[in-house]
Amino acid sequence: MAGHLTRACAALRVARAHLLDALCVLAGRPAPPPGAHPVRRIHERVLQAVESVPPGALQPGDVYAATDVQAGLLNAEVPAPSDTAALCIRRTVDGVGPADLWKLARGTAMTRDDLLRGAAAVLAPGYPGAGDPLGELAAHTLAQEVAERSPCHWGRDHTEVVRAALYRILADLADTLLEVSDSTPTPLNWTVHDSGRRYCATTAGRGVTHDVLVRTARGTPLAAAPVWHRHPPCPAWEWRITGGPVGRGSRSCAPFPSAFAAQHAAECAITALTAGRCGL
Structure with a gap:
């Protein structure tokens, strides 16, 4: 192995x-x-x-x-x-x-x-x-x-x-x-929007199309500032997955420390949805 x-x-x-x-x-x-x-x-x-x-x-x-x-x-x-x-x-x-x-x-x-x-x-x-x-x-x-x-x-x-x-x-x-x-993410083709503040992807599985959005989290406190750095605190990120017909269900999760972390978590969530281990 x-x-x-x-x-x-x-x-x-x-x-x-x-x-x-x-x-x-x-x-x-x-x-x-x-x-x-x-x-x-x-x-x-x-x-x-x-x-x-x-x-x-x-x-x-x-x-x-x-x-x-x-x-x-x-x-x-x-x-x-x-x-x-x-x-x-x-x-x-x-x-x-x-x-x-x-x-x-x-x-x-x-x-x-x-x-x-x-x-x-x-x-x-x-x-x-x-x-x-x-x-x-x-x-x-x-x-x-x-x-x-x-x-x-x-x-x-x-x-x-x-x-x-x-x-x-x-x-x-x-x-x-x-x-x-141990993770099993589903690779997604992410597109960048709003100068890197939003990422979108679409995937289909089990006959359902899922739209995936990663963006800066709303209403979430900024990450704690480092003691010995003077850089501004980084924003938190969230993912949101929607799928199904009109009036479709959705699921979201936050916070994540970076867009990359939120994207990876969203890809893992898509794997779970496709396998039927969870739903929207």
């Missing part, structure tokens, strides 16, 4: 050299710098950690769950391969020196929510109770200190918060690869 990387390339219709960039877009993160950049090498190690897991051994979300188990934030049994993958991610991040840690964090477009989750993981041993008000206050304070201080003024706790946040960001990338490698 083909490995996760080969299957993901087929699902996304991209060459292996472009797979990492595509997965980052699906996960709502920027692609790492091209070439032999250290940030790209770290991301590639995460993909290789997943590639070493036999297909079918893990489900999307398993690596993230294993990361939380290791941090003491989740009391649950996780599959052994997910624990191994999470440990590989942890060791990879721990091997990054202080000088490069901020570059890696900045390259992932880390948000304040990411830092808050990292702070919660760092403080978990001292505040074992879920929902502890003092623990939540301490996590907010620590995350705010990381965001507002220059990296050269980070203490040990601040550095550990960034590392813990990176564990989760990279675990999410691993889970994205797992999800994509």
Whole structure:
């Protein structure tokens, strides 16, 4: 059976050299710098950690769950391969020196929510109770200190918060690869409208024609702004599928971090509709 990387390339219709960039877009993160950049090498190690897991051994979300188990934030049994993958991610991040840690964090477009989750993981041993008000206050304070201080003024706790946040960001990338490698999208011929704010496609299956629309989501908050970027927040996206005669049914789903992510999800939904696994 083909490995996760080969299957993901087929699902996304991209060459292996472009797979990492595509997965980052699906996960709502920027692609790492091209070439032999250290940030790209770290991301590639995460993909290789997943590639070493036999297909079918893990489900999307398993690596993230294993990361939380290791941090003491989740009391649950996780599959052994997910624990191994999470440990590989942890060791990879721990091997990054202080000088490069901020570059890696900045390259992932880390948000304040990411830092808050990292702070919660760092403080978990001292505040074992879920929902502890003092623990939540301490996590907010620590995350705010990381965001507002220059990296050269980070203490040990601040550095550990960034590392813990990176564990989760990279675990999410691993889970994205797992999800994509198991997906079965129906390739659609997308046309671009409104200067890239809207994409349309049409497909026929089971005697019904479906019109597919991907557009910026209405009434959905913008994505959280990165801590160390000054770029405007990206809009959320949604897909909408309509089909059947006049007065036809429709189905929609949102939010997605990019048009590419919404298109992939819509193509997977078309597969499910055509197979009769769901309806409008």
